[in-house]
Amino acid sequence: MTAVAVVLMRDLFAVVMLTGIYSLLSASFFVVFDAVDVAFTEAAVGAGISTLLMLSTLTLTGRYAKESTQKPWLALAIVTVTGALLIYGTLDMPTIGSASAPIHQHVAPRYLNDSMQEIAVPNVVTSVLASYRGYDTLGESFVIFTAGIGVLALLMVLQRRRASDVDAHGPMHQHLILRIVAKILIPLILLFALYVQFHGDYGPGGGFQAGVIFAAAIILYSMLFGLSAARQTISQPLIFALSAVGVLLYGGVGVACMLLGGNYLDYDALAEDPVAGQHLGILLVELGVGITVASVMIIIFFTFNGRSLSERGRRR
Amino acid sequence: MNVLGLYNYWVVMVLMMLGFYIVISQGNLIKKIIGLSIFQASVFILYISMAKVAGGTAPILDESISTYSNPLPHVLILTAIVVGVATTALGLALVVRIRESYGTIEEDEIQAQDEEA
Numbered sequence: 001m002t003a004v005a006v007v008l009m010r011d012l013f014a015v016v017m018l019t020g021i022y023s024l025l026s027a028s029f030f031v032v033f034d035a036v037d038v039a040f041t042e043a044a045v046g047a048g049i050s051t052l053l054m055l056s057t058l059t060l061t062g063r064y065a066k067e068s069t070q071k072p073w074l075a076l077a078i079v080t081v082t083g084a085l086l087i088y089g090t091l092d093m094p095t096i097g098s099a100s101a102p103i104h105q106h107v108a109p110r111y112l113n114d115s116m117q118e119i120a121v122p123n124v125v126t127s128v129l130a131s132y133r134g135y136d137t138l139g140e141s142f143v144i145f146t147a148g149i150g151v152l153a154l155l156m157v158l159q160r161r162r163a164s165d166v167d168a169h170g171p172m173h174q175h176l177i178l179r180i181v182a183k184i185l186i187p188l189i190l191l192f193a194l195y196v197q198f199h200g201d202y203g204p205g206g207g208f209q210a211g212v213i214f215a216a217a218i219i220l221y222s223m224l225f226g227l228s229a230a231r232q233t234i235s236q237p238l239i240f241a242l243s244a245v246g247v248l249l250y251g252g253v254g255v256a257c258m259l260l261g262g263n264y265l266d267y268d269a270l271a272e273d274p275v276a277g278q279h280l281g282i283l284l285v286e287l288g289v290g291i292t293v294a295s296v297m298i299i300i301f302f303t304f305n306g307r308s309l310s311e312r313g314r315r316r
Numbered sequence: 317m318n319v320l321g322l323y324n325y326w327v328v329m330v331l332m333m334l335g336f337y338i339v340i341s342q343g344n345l346i347k348k349i350i351g352l353s354i355f356q357a358s359v360f361i362l363y364i365s366m367a368k369v370a371g372g373t374a375p376i377l378d379e380s381i382s383t384y385s386n387p388l389p390h391v392l393i394l395t396a397i398v399v400g401v402a403t404t405a406l407g408l409a410l411v412v413r414i415r416e417s418y419g420t421i422e423e424d425e426i427q428a429q430d431e432e433a
Binding site for chain 1: 322329332333336337341342343344346350353354357364366369371372373374375376377378383387388389390391392394396397398400401402403405406408411412413421
């Protein structure tokens with residue numbers, strides 16, 4: 001598969017492109033294995049955002065990797081032995097698709113059988129994500145938030161000088177067709193992100209995917225019209241605030257549940273009718289996740305590119 | 317039949333070992349991070365392939381369907397993918413800073429500079 005080529009190549013640009021393809025392939029694999037929500041996320045994240053991130057890193061660090069000097073035999077031997085052991089270990093595993101595998105025996109039947117009465121959200125992935133395992137998701141949005149802050153702390157450029165004198169227009173400003181097509185596409189992408197956000201109860205989708213798609217639209221805009229134009233449209237303090245607002249919204253829903261007499265993140269307490277409460281809770285929580293994910297992705301992209309702009313300015 | 321039904325694990329192991337190999341054998345820090353993300357993707361595939369139930373369908377409830385794949389691994393991996401890209405970004409940010417202070421992202425050159433200092 002493409003992963004093999006990744007090992008062999010030294011042109012990092014080609015490697016990054018191949019990882020994009022690799023992500024897309026795994027996304028289609030996830031569809032085959034019924035994980036539509038996951039495939040959605042992988043396609044948006046792996047083939048879109050992370051490829052872009054890698055590329056913006058390459059503009060900062062240079063394109064070619066050095067020929068490896070050390071002998072790869074030791075590494076190869078370690079890898080072969082570990083791999084052989086792991087494959088030996090799989091011999092006791094249940095075969096693929098077998099319904100009697102231990103993984104299908106414990107909590108999953110309850111989710112599948114009872115979630116319609118308890119939560120009344122057809123997409124079980126959403127109800128498990130936001131309600132049954134709400135704590136996990138809360139933790140994960142905090143991790144994303146923290147990673148965003150970490151990137152900021154490492155790469156933030158103090159904006160003493162306007163970036164506009166370095167790069168008044170985007171790197172692709174001269175491509176008229178791209179600009180016009182993007183102008184038509186960006187509102188549609190944003191609209192689609194909102195659809196994914198609020199339709200997550202019924203079909204594949206939810207806060208994580210919507211956040212990533214939303215961020216992708218903004219990133220597309222900033223690639224074509226320049227970072228400074230994008231920064232004027234969406235002011236940075238606003239995104240910083242929004243990334244915190246998302247996490248706080250999630251946490252706040254939990255606190256609201258407690259104030260209304262339930263446990264933390266027990267949405268039953270949010271309304272008279274437990275099912276309506278669940279709906280409201282899931283909606284708010286997914287919204288919080290979506291806001292955090294979108295703004296953190298935008299922050300990460302802006303800081304990476306702001307860095308490369310200021311680098312270029314320094315070299316001149 | 318029994319052994320052939322395990323092929324999903326073998327694909328995962330091969331991918332995982334490829335990622336592992338990149339991480340330990342390559343000196344270039346960006347390639348190391350790419351290796352890590354290949355490793356990570358192999359774990360995703362492991363989870364998702366275990367969630368599959370033969371004859372099942374995507375876990376979106378409908379009255380005409382009786383078998384679904386297991387939704388729990390989907391949830392775990394869904395969030396893990398987004399968390400993964402956030403942590404990858406953090407790693408790349410570190411690489412950028414290393415490049416700025418050392419002027420290189422090759423592991424051996426960084427080590428040589430450290431020994432000189």
